[in-house]
Structure formats: C-alpha cells, structure tokens
Amino acid sequence: MQKYINQQNLNTLLDTLITQGIRVVAPRMNAGTPLYEPIAGANEMITDQLPRRSAKEAFFPVCEDIMTYEKEGQKVTVTDIDPARFPETLLFGVRPCDAAAIPVLDAVFSWDYKDEFFLERRRKTTIVGLACTAADDACFCTAVGLSPSDTKGSDLFLTPLEGGGYACESFSDKGEALIANNKELFTEPNNSKSLPLAEPHTEKFDLKKVKAWLDEHFEDPLWDGVAVRCVGCGACAFVCPACHCFDIVDEGTEKAGKRRKNWDACGFWKFTHHASGHNPRDGQPKRYRNRIMHKFKYYDDKFGQTLCTGCGRCVRVCPVGIDIAGIVEEISKK
Amino acid sequence: MHPEKQTHAFEPKIIAFVCTWCTYAGADLAGTSRMQYPSNVRVLKFPCTGRIDPVFILKAFQQGADGVLVSGCHPGDCHYIAGNFHARRRFAVFRKLLEFIGVDLNRLQFSWVSAAEGGKWVEVVTDLTERVRAMGPMTEFKELAMEEQWSGAINTPELQEAYNSI
Amino acid sequence: MTPIDTSIYAAITDAIQTEAGRILSEGQVTAVVGYAAARRKGSAQPIVISNPDDAQKLIFTAACVNNLAVYLTKAKKEIPKTGKIGIVVKGCDLKALSGLMGESQLKREDLYLIGVPCAGVLGSTVQPATELTTGTIAAKCTECDAHLPTGCDFVPNQTPITPELEQKYAVEIARLEALTPAERWAYWQEQFSKCIKCYACRQVCPFCFCEQCLCDRNKPQMVETTPRPAGNTAWHIVRAMHLAGRCAGCAECERVCPMDIPLNLLNRKMAKELKELYDHEASFEVLDKGPLTMFTDKDDQSFIK
Numbered sequence: 097m098q099k100y101i102n103q104q105n106l107n108t109l110l111d112t113l114i115t116q117g118i119r120v121v122a123p124r125m126n127a128g129t130p131l132y133e134p135i136a137g138a139n140e141m142i143t144d145q146l147p148r149r150s151a152k153e154a155f156f157p158v159c160e161d162i163m164t165y166e167k168e169g170q171k172v173t174v175t176d177i178d179p180a181r182f183p184e185t186l187l188f189g190v191r192p193c194d195a196a197a198i199p200v201l202d203a204v205f206s207w208d209y210k211d212e213f214f215l216e217r218r219r220k221t222t223i224v225g226l227a228c229t230a231a232d233d234a235c236f237c238t239a240v241g242l243s244p245s246d247t248k249g250s251d252l253f254l255t256p257l258e259g260g261g262y263a264c265e266s267f268s269d270k271g272e273a274l275i276a277n278n279k280e281l282f283t284e285p286n287n288s289k290s291l292p293l294a295e296p297h298t299e300k301f302d303l304k305k306v307k308a309w310l311d312e313h314f315e316d317p318l319w320d321g322v323a324v325r326c327v328g329c330g331a332c333a334f335v336c337p338a339c340h341c342f343d344i345v346d347e348g349t350e351k352a353g354k355r356r357k358n359w360d361a362c363g364f365w366k367f368t369h370h371a372s373g374h375n376p377r378d379g380q381p382k383r384y385r386n387r388i389m390h391k392f393k394y395y396d397d398k399f400g401q402t403l404c405t406g407c408g409r410c411v412r413v414c415p416v417g418i419d420i421a422g423i424v425e426e427i428s429k430k
Numbered sequence: 431m432h433p434e435k436q437t438h439a440f441e442p443k444i445i446a447f448v449c450t451w452c453t454y455a456g457a458d459l460a461g462t463s464r465m466q467y468p469s470n471v472r473v474l475k476f477p478c479t480g481r482i483d484p485v486f487i488l489k490a491f492q493q494g495a496d497g498v499l500v501s502g503c504h505p506g507d508c509h510y511i512a513g514n515f516h517a518r519r520r521f522a523v524f525r526k527l528l529e530f531i532g533v534d535l536n537r538l539q540f541s542w543v544s545a546a547e548g549g550k551w552v553e554v555v556t557d558l559t560e561r562v563r564a565m566g567p568m569t570e571f572k573e574l575a576m577e578e579q580w581s582g583a584i585n586t587p588e589l590q591e592a593y594n595s596i
Numbered sequence: 597m598t599p600i601d602t603s604i605y606a607a608i609t610d611a612i613q614t615e616a617g618r619i620l621s622e623g624q625v626t627a628v629v630g631y632a633a634a635r636r637k638g639s640a641q642p643i644v645i646s647n648p649d650d651a652q653k654l655i656f657t658a659a660c661v662n663n664l665a666v667y668l669t670k671a672k673k674e675i676p677k678t679g680k681i682g683i684v685v686k687g688c689d690l691k692a693l694s695g696l697m698g699e700s701q702l703k704r705e706d707l708y709l710i711g712v713p714c715a716g717v718l719g720s721t722v723q724p725a726t727e728l729t730t731g732t733i734a735a736k737c738t739e740c741d742a743h744l745p746t747g748c749d750f751v752p753n754q755t756p757i758t759p760e761l762e763q764k765y766a767v768e769i770a771r772l773e774a775l776t777p778a779e780r781w782a783y784w785q786e787q788f789s790k791c792i793k794c795y796a797c798r799q800v801c802p803f804c805f806c807e808q809c810l811c812d813r814n815k816p817q818m819v820e821t822t823p824r825p826a827g828n829t830a831w832h833i834v835r836a837m838h839l840a841g842r843c844a845g846c847a848e849c850e851r852v853c854p855m856d857i858p859l860n861l862l863n864r865k866m867a868k869e870l871k872e873l874y875d876h877e878a879s880f881e882v883l884d885k886g887p888l889t890m891f892t893d894k895d896d897q898s899f900i901k
Contacts, residue, residue, distance in 0.1 A: 121580075127786045129856045134580050148854060149792070157581035158792055159822045181584045232723060233636045324674050325642045327666065329796035331854045347820055349493075358822045359792065366812060379674050412722045415800045415852035416662060417634050417641030425635075484837050485810070485818050488830055505893060515891035519874070522896060523840050523888065526869040530772065530862070531833060532781025541901035554901055570781055577825040579789075 099275055099282040101254075102261040107138035109281050113186055121154055122188040123147045132187070132194075143189055143226060150337030150407065151194040152201065154187050155217045159358040162213065162344070166352045179216035186274075188224045193237045193407035195225040195249035197337035203399040204340060213357070222270040225250030226262075231294035234408030236421040239301045242405055244294040257288040296406070298421060301428045303392065303402055309427050310393040314385070322423050323384030325416045330361030332387070332410035332418070338403045341367075362386045388423065442496035442562040444471040446555070447482045448543075449514075452503035455545035460552050467552040468559040471499070478502065480513025484524040487538065491571045497537045497562035501554065504542040514542075536561055537568055597731035602715055604754040608656045611752035612684060615710055617651035619682055625708045626679035629667050631660040638725030642667065644675055656684070658728040661717045662800075663846040665692040668702055669805040682708040686717070687742025691844035691878045692802040698883045699842070701805060711748030715756035716740070720851065735764040736847035736860065747880055765864040772861070785825065788832055790855035793823040797835065797849035797859055803842045810834065836862035841870050841888040844878045 101109070114120050119134050122141045126133055130145040132154065166173045198218075205214040228237075228244035237243060247253040251271035254262040263285060266272045275282050333339040343360035347353055360367060363384070368377045377383050395403040404420070411419050448454045454475050460467060476482055479502030490498050500521060508514045521540055529535050541554045562568075616628045632643035632653040640659040644667070645651065664683055667675045675681075685693060690711065696702045716737035718726055726732050738761040745751060772780055798804045798811075811819045811831050819834055820827030835849075836859075843863040850860035870876045873896055876887035 126790060127856075129790055131790070148856075153579075153581040158579045159824050160578075160582035161584075177584065183584070233725075234722075324644055325667075326674075327672070327796075327799040329799040329852070330792075330794040331796045331852070334792045334794045335854055345814065345821055347817065347822060356822045356824075361794070364795070381674065411636070413796075413852075413854040415796050415848070417639055417721070419635050419639075419641075422635035485830075485834055488833055489818060492826065492830065505897070512891065515893070515895070516889075518895055518897055518900065519888055519891055522873055522899065523866065523869055524837055525899060527833065527836055527840070527862070527866060529777070530780065530865050531784050531829075532777045532779070534777045539901065540899060557901075571826070574785070574826045574829060577789075579824060582824075 097266045097272055097275060098285045099264040100257075100261060100285045101264055101282050105281040106262065109278055110135070110138040110141070110186075110188065112278070117184070119183040119185045120188055121151075121185055132190075141189060144230070146191055146407070146409075148409070148413075149335055150197065150409065151187060151190045151223075152197060152337050152340070154185060154221060155198065155214050156201070156205075156340060156342075156359075159356055160213065161354045162357050163355040164353070165348070165355075167350065177213075179212045182217050182220055185217070185221040186224065187221050189226045190223055190250065191228050191407070192225060192242060192244060192246040192248070192250075193228075193235075193405040194337045195223055196242050196246055196405045198223065198249040200338055200395075200399075200401050200403060200405070201340055203401060204395075207399075222251045222274055223249060224271075224274075225253040227253070227255040227290070228294045229256060229291055231296040232408070233297065234411040234421070235294065235296040235406065236298040236408055237406035238296050239298040239421060239424075240303065240402055240404050240406040241300070244296070245290075256291045257286075258291055259288050261288070263288075263290065298406075299425070301424055303396075306392050306424055306428050307396050309430055310389055314389075318423075318426070319381040319385045322418065323381040326363065326380035326384050326418060327415055328363050328365055328380050328383070329415060330359070330363050331413045331415065332420075333361035333363060334359055335409040335413050337405055337407055337409075338391070362390070384418070388420070391420075392424065438563060440563055440566060442470050442559060442567070443494060444468075444497045444499060444555070444559055444562065445490040445495040446471050446473045446499040446501060447479075447486060447490075448473055448475060448500075449479050449502035449509075450475050450477055451509040452507060452545050453501040453541075453543040453551065456543040456547045456551045459545065459548035461548075463548050465548055465552045467555045470559045471555050478508065478510050478513035479517035480508075480510065482517060484520065487524070487528075491533070491537075491568060492575065494572060496565075496568040497539070497558050499539045499541065499554065499558055501541040501543050501551075504544055507544060533570070534565070536565060597729040598759070600716055600728045600730065600733060600759065601757045602658050602728050604713065604715065604756060605656050605658070607754055608712055608752045609654070611754075612654050612656055612710055612712075613651050615750050616645070616654055616682060617648045619708055620646065620651060621648040624680065625682040627676065628654070628682035628684070628708075628710075629664045629675070630654040630682075630684040630710075631656060631662070631664075636724055639721065640724070654684070656712055658717050659721050659724045660684075660686075661721055661734070661848075661851060663689045663692055663802060663848045665689050665696060665802040665846075666800055666848070668693070668707075669696065669802055670701065671805040671807075677706075680706055680708055682710060684710045684712060685745060685748070686712050686714040687740065687745045687880075688736060688844065688846045690745045690748070690880055691742060692846055694880050694882045695842055695844050695878065695886075696802060696805075698886065699803075704882070709745075709748035709750070711745030711751035713744050713752060713754045713756045714740075715743065715758055730759070730761055733761070734847060734851065736845060737761075739763045739765055742880070745880065765861060768858070768861055769865050769868065784832075785829070787857045788828040789825050791823060791828040791832070791857060792855065793821070793828065793831065794854060796852040796854065800848040800852050801839070802844070802846070803839055810838075832857075832859070832862065835859075836866060839863055840866040841876060841886045843867060
C-alpha cells in the first residue's frame with residue numbers, strides 16, 4: 097500500500113502511539129551521541145544522523161536477564177523471564193542498512209533453537225525504515241547488494257520527499273495495520289520527487305568470488321597483514337547491525353541473583369578461551385579472520401546470506417583503522 | 431549502667447575495613463573495656479591497610495553500605511613497615527576520584543586507630559554513624575543496581591504500577 | 597576555527613621513511629612500528645614493517661592519532677619482541693614509553709625511537725580527511741607540553757608551530773568541580789549509561805597490559821562484567837584508579853570510545869590531583885617508582901582522623 101504523510105502528521109502519529117503505551121524507539125541524542133533509544137515525544141527524534149549503535153538492540157539487547165534465582169534457607173526459587181512482558185514497540189527511522197540486518201538475524205535466532213527472547217521482541221515490534229540521504233566514505237551498502245532505498249526488513253518504508261513529508265509504502269501486515277489504525281494521518285500518494293538519496297562510492301563486491309576465496313584460504317598471509325594491528329576490543333562487533341554473539345553470566349550473591357545474557361565479540365581473547373587455559377584462536381589475526389569468515393563464508397554456508405549490510409560502523413569506530421570494506425575489496429580482486 | 435538504647439527511623443549500614451594489628455585490636459579493646467558504640471558497624475579484618483583495595487570500598491557501596499570506614503595503624507607503626515604509607519597515598523587519590531564521580535565524601539572516613547585507642551575507635555565509629563544517619567540512606571549505587579539498559583528492560587507489574595502512580 | 601599549520605608533516609614523513617629504511621637495511625632493528633595510509637582518503641593506520649622497501653609506506657599526518665607504544669607491551673603478543681624495534685612516537689606517546697620503562701615493561705636499549713615534532717593530531721578520525729583546525733584538534737593537544745620529544749635516537753629537524761589554545765580539559769574539570777556531588781553523579785551516569793563494555797579504552801591503553809584484567813574475572817567477581825549501568829560505573833572507576841599516577845595522557849581511551857564517553861577527563865582529574873598532592877607529572881623522564889608505589893612520611897593526611 098502506498099501513502100503520503102506530512103511531517104506534522106508523522107509527529108502526531110508517534111506522539112499518539114507513545115500516549116497509547118507503545119514504546120517508540122527512534123534515533124535521538126544521548127549525551128552528545130546519536131543512538132536508537134525510546135523517545136518521550138516526536139520532538140526528541142533526529143533523522144539526520146546515523147545512530148552510533150545499530151537497531152539490533154531492539155531485539156537483541158546489550159544486556160538482558162534470562163533467569164532469576166533466590167535462595168531462602170534450603171529453598172531455591174528459579175524464575176524464568178516471561179516474554180509476554182516485553183513491550184510493544186515501534187522501531188522508527190531505521191536506516192536501510194540496519195533494517196536489512198534484522199531478517200538476516202531471524203535465520204540464526206530461529207534455527208535449531210527458537211530464541212524466544214529475540215523472536216517475541218520481533219513479533220511485538222513494527223519496523224519503520226527511512227531512506228538514507230547521506231553517506232560518507234565508510235558507507236558501503238551498495239557494495240554488499242543493498243542500497244540507500246532498500247526496503248528489506250521494513251514493515252513500513254518512508255522516503256523523504258522534496259517539499260517535505262514522506263512517501264510511505266507498507267511491506268507487511270504490521271505496516272498495513274499501522275496505516276489502517278491511523279488512517280486519518282495518511283493521505284493518498286502525491287507526485288513529489290524524492291529527495292536526492294545517498295550515493296556510497298563503492299564498487300559492488302562479487303560476494304560469490306569472495307566466498308570462493310575464503311573457502312580456500314583459511315591459512316593465508318592476508319590475515320596477518322590486516323589484523324596484526326588489531327588491539328582486541330569489541331567495538332566492531334558491538335556497533336555491527338548483524339553481529340549476534342553473546343555471553344551468559346551469573347551475577348549476584350549466594351542469596352539472590354540473575355543469569356544475564358550480554359553481547360560478546362570474537363575480537364576478545366576470552367571469546368574462545370577454554371577452561372583448560374588453551375585458546376584455539378591464539379592471536380588477533382585468527383580472531384579477525386573469524387570475523388570475516390563468519391560474515392562472508394560461514395553464515396553463507398549455513399543460511400545462504402551475508403552477515404554484513406555495509407553500514408560502515410566498524411570502519412568508523414575501529415581504534416586502529418581496520419577497514420572491512422577495504423579487506424573484502426582486496427579479497428574480491430584476488 | 432548502660433545508657434538507654436535509642437531507636438531511630440534509619441539505621442545506617444557501616445562497613446569498616448580495618449587492619450588486624452592496630453584498629454582491630456583497638457576495637458577489641460573497646461569491647462573488652464565495655465565501651466558502647468553503635469552496632470551499625472560491620473568490621474572486616476585485613477592484614478594491613480595496604481591490602482585494602484579501593485575496589486573493596488566500591489563493592490561495599492554497591493552491596494548496600496551507607497558509609498565506609500577504613501582504619502589502620504598510625505604512620506610509623508605498620509606491622510609491615512610501610513603498608514599504611516602506601517595506603518595513605520592510594521586513598522588520598524581514590525577519594526578524589528569518588529568525589530569527582532559524584533560520591534559524597536562524608537560517607538567515607540579514614541582513620542588511624544592504634545591497639546591502645548579503644549576510645550578513639552568508639553569516637554570514630556560514633557561520629558561516622560551519626561553523620562551518615564543524618565544524611566540518610568546511600569541511594570545512588572542501589573538505584574544503579576536496579577537500572578537496566580533500555581533494550582533489556584521489561585514491563586513488570588511493579589514498574590507499571592510505579593509508572594501509573596506518577 | 598582557525599587552521600593549524602601542519603606543513604612540516606610532509607618533511608617529517610620523508611625523514612621517517614629515510615631513517616626507517618636506513619635502520620632496517622643496516623640491521624639496527626628487526627622491525628619498525630609506524631603509521632601508513634589506508635583506503636579512506638586522509639586515513640592512517642598502524643603498520644609494522646620489517647622490510648626496508650616498505651619504509652616508503654610510512655607517513656605522518658594529523659590522522660596519525662594512535663599511540664603505538666601499546667604494541668610494545670606484553671599484552672600485544674602479535675608483534676614480535678625479538679631484537680631491537682624501531683617505533684615512531686609523538687611526545688605524548690614517548691611519555692607512555694617512559695612510563696612503561698619505569699614499570700620495567702620495556703628496556704631503552706631494545707628500542708630505536710623515531711621522535712616526531714608534532715603540532716597536534718585530530719580528535720576524531722571518524723572522518724579522517726578532516727583538516728586540522730583549532731576546532732578539530734584533539735583536546736589533549738590543547739594542553740600539550742611535549743610537542744618536541746627529547747631523548748630519542750632520531751628526530752626530524754623540524755619545529756612545529758603551536759598556537760596557544762584554550763585548555764579543554766582544564767576548563768571542563770573546573771566546570772564539573774563546581775557542581776554538587778549529585779549533579780556530578782548525574783553527569784557521569786548519563787555518560788556511563790552509553791557504555792557497552794567493548795573495552796576499546798582498555799585495549800588501546802599502553803598501561804593496561806595485565807594478562808588478565810581484574811574486570812574480566814568472575815571468581816571472585818569484583819566488578820559486574822555485564823554492560824549495565826552498575827557494572828559500567830564500577831568499570832570506569834576501577835579503570836581510572838588503576839591508571840592514576842601511571843597515565844601518560846595520550847587520551848587514546850577517549851578517542852577510541854565508540855560512545856564518546858569523555859574518559860580522559862577522569863585521567864586528567866587524577867593527574868591534576870597527583871600534581872597537587874605529590875608533585876607528580878607524566879614526562880619523558882623514566883622514574884624508578886610512580887607516585888602511588890612510593891611514599892614519604894610527610895604525605896598529606898588531613899583527610900584521615
């Protein structure tokens with residue numbers, strides 16, 4: 097379904113949903129940093145900056161409880177988290193590179209084990225994508241087969257128009273429902289042209305060729321060359337819209353505590369550290385190789401998809417300038 | 431005659447990290463001399479103030495202490511020659527850090543109490559307890575422990591009720 | 597915003613290339629750690645070279661922000677520590693090397709220091725092609741007293757032109773000190789709430805060379821390892837405390853923070869206190885003992901009953 101909504105009606109829509117008790121998550125400034133966070137009103141929203149962290153945390157939180165325990169005398173009570181208590185959410189203003197990662201993550205979270213924490217949040221969330229009007233030289237969505245107007249992952253997709261307002265197109269029942277439930281705010285589509293969209297200046301990678309090379313080059317001097325400088329932090333994985341590794345820890349006292357799930361990163365030396373003290377990935381080049389392999393080979397082997405949407409966040413935040421786009425480009429030219 | 435026990439609306443929890451050679455012996459002396467001091471203080475014994483890591487103080491606040499006392503031998507009296515000299519520098523810096531982070535330093539007390547100073551132990555503990563009592567509970571770290579990143583937060587009936595009552 | 601003169605960086609680049617090529621081909625060093633250009637326009641990244649022909653890859657620009665001293669610590673096992681190693685250092689980086697030598701982590705005779713006369717580097721390399729101006733310069737450079745490293749084996753014969761700048765940290769520390777404890781608490785909680793425990797601050801720090809960080813341990817767990825507000829606050833307090841009296845002021849922790857937490861503010865505050873209390877300052881001098889591993893019998897104890 098195609099519709100039009102002006103800025104004022106859009107603000108009204110968000111404010112109405114908030115008053116109805118729906119959690120609206122949108123890009124906003126938090127202490128000087130743009131992040132996807134719940135907003136208290138449409139006036140908090142910003143649409144001109146790519147949030148520093150991706151939208152994955154709406155489904156895959158930085159940290160969440162998965163169980164609580166209490167001990168009183170000899171009696172131990174273990175309580176599971178009830179997914180029914182996850183809030184209904186509207187995830188608004190999601191960049192195509194962030195939205196596209198979400199269906200990619202569906203594959204791993206509903207594979208041999210159905211992760212209710214992820215899937216229930218997914219069911220309760222409507223995603224409104226927003227076409228992208230600004231790219232920098234770290235962006236490379238076009239190189240991995242997406243684009244600044246890619247609607248993958250969005251229930252409703254907005255394209256900013258010349259003269260204000262947005263063209264809206266729905267791609268799912270949730271998107272249809274959002275329009276149907278607020279139909280007085282949407283009007284029929286007009287003929288305004290879209291604002292000029294972003295143009296990332298990267299060549300399209302031949303992902304088949306990249307994978308073919310990775311299939312054959314588990315051992316290769318390239319890994320030392322690119323990753324000897326890696327300092328072993330988790331910044332790349334944590335800002336990534338598609339990285340989804342997590343760690344589970346128990347925190348608390350003997351009397352009461354929680355089992356928590358939080359983000360983990362393959363760059364950490366502890367990631368593969370065995371209880372015996374042995375570490376099969378005993379250096380940063382091996383850890384970084386895993387990052388590339390997982391994104392462009394393993395995930396493809398298993399689910400037929402690429403675990404990278406070209407948002408460029410890891411390129412921007414890497415403390416030592418490791419550039420995934422540059423590396424994949426190098427591989428694709430081999 | 432024991433003075434009549436007073437009851438208060440708020441009984442602060444005070445954690446005391448003390449060295450075994452001086453302050454612990456001093457506290458012991460206060461006890462054997464039947465001196466009265468507030469029972470709010472929980473004493474944790476260490477070999478030396480030099481062993482008391484600043485992270486212990488942090489942990490005490492996180493686990494619900496309203497006030498923290500660190501006490502050991504007077505300078506020059508350390509059983510290990512210099513442990514308290516090292517501690518003195520470390521705590522001088524650590525308290526500045528806590529202050530900068532926004533912890534009210536009135537909740538944190540350092541003292542030298544020797545094995546002979548049962549009276550001083552009583553005075554230090556009583557002063558700190560009464561000062562913290564007047565300040566009320568230390569809420570900062572407790573509230574922090576309840577907080578979640580937005581993405582991990584869930585709707586609980588209690589939270590909803592609290593929200594509705596605003 | 598006025599531009600800052602970085603015209604000497606081209607001549608410095610030439611000098612570094614020549615010197616690195618010479619010491620490698622003469623066999624004086626087994627490797628040189630320096631900076632090289634990367635794919636994005638204006639960007640630079642650390643590089644380790646062992647072939648004299650690769651010396652021409654070395655550069656120095658305002659985007660050469662990294663403190664390369666981190667690669668020489670025992671925590672970074674990927675860089676071979678055999679034989680003498682050459683390293684390109686700015687003044688702030690040299691202070692870190694001096695600190696590491698003082699802590700018996702490095703020996704001067706194992707290093708060949710190529711010092712860089714530095715007019716300043718960028719505060720952020722998210723967009724590396726940015727011009728160096730009074731607005732884009734790193735906050736640490738506004739308070740720099742180490743534009744010209746001394747005691748190196750080689751320093752290009754150039755003099756940086758360094759304008760007087762407003763001391764960004766001093767101003768911000770004074771602002772925060774004037775607040776009430778509750779206001780300061782609120783300020784830091786807002787900042788720490790963004791933390792995701794990626795530990796970039798720890799991993800780039802030359803002084804965080806512990807085999808296992810206290811904050812990674814779970815038995816006993818002194819600090820919550822999960823990225824929740826409580827654990828984040830504890831982590832940043834512990835980090836600042838463990839660096840007090842050791843931090844050389846390279847501000848890498850703050851630069852690399854993907855969440856823009858002003859971490860170096862904590863380090864600067866600690867440095868200020870150590871200066872006032874014990875007259876200690878990070879410098880090129882190699883000290884036998886840092887301020888928190890020594891004492892005098894006259895140390896201030898006005899805060900102790």
